[in-house]
Amino acid sequence: MSDMSADKSITSGFENEAGFSDYYALLKPRVMSLVVFTAFVGLMVAPVPVHPFLAFVSILFIALGGGASGALNMWYDHDIDAKMKRTMNRPIPAGKVTKEEAFGLGCALSGISCILLALTANIFAGLFLAFTIFFYVVIYTMWLKRLTPQNIVIGGAAGAFPPMIGWAVATGGVSIESVLMFMITFMWTPPHFWSLALFTKTDYADADVPMLTVTHGREATRKHIFAYTLPLAVVTLGIAATSIGGWSYLIVSIILNALFIRGGWQILRRDDAAAEADDYKAERSYFKLSLLYLFLHFSALLLEAALKSFGWGGF
Ligand code: HEM
Numbered sequence: 001m002s003d004m005s006a007d008k009s010i011t012s013g014f015e016n017e018a019g020f021s022d023y024y025a026l027l028k029p030r031v032m033s034l035v036v037f038t039a040f041v042g043l044m045v046a047p048v049p050v051h052p053f054l055a056f057v058s059i060l061f062i063a064l065g066g067g068a069s070g071a072l073n074m075w076y077d078h079d080i081d082a083k084m085k086r087t088m089n090r091p092i093p094a095g096k097v098t099k100e101e102a103f104g105l106g107c108a109l110s111g112i113s114c115i116l117l118a119l120t121a122n123i124f125a126g127l128f129l130a131f132t133i134f135f136y137v138v139i140y141t142m143w144l145k146r147l148t149p150q151n152i153v154i155g156g157a158a159g160a161f162p163p164m165i166g167w168a169v170a171t172g173g174v175s176i177e178s179v180l181m182f183m184i185t186f187m188w189t190p191p192h193f194w195s196l197a198l199f200t201k202t203d204y205a206d207a208d209v210p211m212l213t214v215t216h217g218r219e220a221t222r223k224h225i226f227a228y229t230l231p232l233a234v235v236t237l238g239i240a241a242t243s244i245g246g247w248s249y250l251i252v253s254i255i256l257n258a259l260f261i262r263g264g265w266q267i268l269r270r271d272d273a274a275a276e277a278d279d280y281k282a283e284r285s286y287f288k289l290s291l292l293y294l295f296l297h298f299s300a301l302l303l304e305a306a307l308k309s310f311g312w313g314g315f
């Protein structure tokens with residue numbers, strides 16, 4: 001660091017000057033990569049073909065909007081993030097970026113991404129992106145997260161909308177298929193998140209966030225995880241029978257659901273003392289399995305679309 005920048009950091013009260021990577025981290029790129037992938041699949045499996053350039057810029061704008069919502073989440077949650085081990089090194093609690101900067105970046109990118117999506121794709125898709133950002137930032141982050149242990153059940157809808165946005169880019173509307181794609185992520189979010197909460201419970205307790213593990217304990221959380229795997233299987237298998245499903249998707253979905261239900265059952269049967277003794281090994285692998293489960297389901301939908309374009313696929 002040069003002398004000048006060292007001076008600047010002292011006068012601004014910040015230990016280090018923010019670099020590109022700090023602003024980039026505000027966009028929650030790792031989580032958003034899967035969100036954006038589901039939006040891409042929503043766009044690709046829609047019955048109306050999209051010009052590759054429009055597809056590219058639309059996905060870029062959805063990624064920017066998702067990132068913007070991440071920055072606004074970190075702006076609002078800076079107090080919680082500073083108290084949890086997992087999040088205390090994020091740019092705001094680490095003192096790299098001010099909360100005002102995060103707020104400014106989040107608002108600017110939200111506005112730009114929604115307007116550009118409305119102009120390049122269609123107004124409905126732009127409004128849908130705006131609604132999704134609003135849902136994650138206002139409904140989940142500002143309202144439900146600190147209020148109820150059902151926070152992620154309702155708030156999780158925000159993370160489930162992107163395939164519907166992708167579909168809306170292509171068709172300008174909504175359909176049974178796009179609603180079912182929404183349902184996949186919506187029903188998946190609770191087991192995804194609660195399996196993580198099982199091995200990070202003390203973090204949420206320290207930050208006074210009413211996650212299910214804190215308010216109802218780990219045993220109740222285990223039951224909730226397993227309970228969600230069953231309707232999730234119904235939704236994901238049901239999609240096989242719609243216009244975007246087919247044999248290859250059905251086979252992938254059967255295997256993934258068998259693994260996810262079996263894993264959920266093992267989580268349910270786990271004794272907490274045993275889990276603590278082996279540092280929540282099964283819970284950690286179940287969390288990883290959840291990521292694979294979602295990624296492979298949407299990949300299988302993409303494969304079906306590719307097969308159909310060659311005259312194969314379907315039943
Ligand atoms: C309210 C809903 C959700 C909550 C509370 C939640 C929470 C979390 C948390 C706390 C992590 C831990 C690590 C981190 O901070 O990066 C995580 C990881 C992750 N989540 Fe979620 N999640 C939700 C929904 C989603 C959705 C909808 C997606 C994608 C469609 C997703 C994708 C991911 C991915 C890819 C990771 C791994 C990130 C990494 O490897 O660092 N999550 N999630």
Ligand SMILES: CC(C)=CCC/C(C)=C/CC/C(C)=C/COP(=O)(O)OP(=O)(O)O
Nearest residue numbers: 031035062065066069073132133136158159
């Ligand atoms: C296109 C668009 C606008 C997409 C939005 C996608 C979206 C809402 C993703 C939510 C996933 C997520 C990072 C949850 C973290 O919850 P948390 O904020 O409670 O987790 P934390 O403790 O890690 O901050």
